[in-house]
Amino acid sequence: MTLADQSALFLEDISVGQRFVSATHVLDSDQIKAFAAQFDPQPFHLDEQTAEDTFFGGLAASGWHVAAITMKLLVGNGASIAGGLIGAGGEIAWPKPTRPGDVLRVESEVLEVKPSRSRPDRGTITLRSETRNQRGEVAQVFTAKLVVPRRSETVQV
């Protein structure tokens, strides 16, 4: 992706109800353990045996690992926004554990499109992204506010 990508979406190109579907990511236990060792070194993310006696009842990916993979899938082709995917924040939830062998895909929907009152060169959208596994179960929901440039002005991104 480049910032001048012709297919990238400006605020004017985005409407409520618009949907994006990403490619998939296949997770394995090596990835789960490597991420956990660096950022979330808890027994249920690091070792199959130890994980069995925990809340998760087996090895599970860190929620932050799921969030990071979700971002990779969104940036890859889930939602191509002009100037990039720039989140101010949002709400995140992990309704189901993510396990070795899970195949993750992100399905996003635009909930709101809002031009900025103070900055005519931009606006925000609210994007709800569900990260689903191969059984269609929702492993993560992230509802984010994203900064999106407008096409109609000289864009200062």
Add this chain to the structure above:
Amino acid sequence: MTLADQSALFLEDISVGQRFVSATHVLDSDQIKAFAAQFDPQPFHLDEQTAEDTFFGGLAASGWHVAAITMKLLVGNGASIAGGLIGAGGEIAWPKPTRPGDVLRVESEVLEVKPSRSRPDRGTITLRSETRNQRGEVAQVFTAKLVVPRRSETVQV
């Protein structure tokens, strides 16, 4: 940390207003680029030069990288909860970009403690964690609901 860690906190040990302060993490541009290459490959997280012409006006860490470092700091010594730090979800915001050279620290405060109505062996707490840089600026706020076991029952974590 082990699950039998004597200093780990059960629901009964936690009260509203309780605070935790983590160790620090020094971020550099190599870490920013390595995380971005794997999970958030956008120009403003990957290359100093390209980043100058973007929304961020220079290299900035992925918000998910800041979230992951925050988790590392919390797990390390920020808040030692019995059974581990298990988040059901929460609200996240990134009020300030995080830059190479920033030194991050997490300051957490318990906002709510709530025994489960249906599960006598556990409850939830709401923990607000501010990730601050060396200038005291808040780079991230994460307000999370965490699952915490109770001491008074036979604990099934």
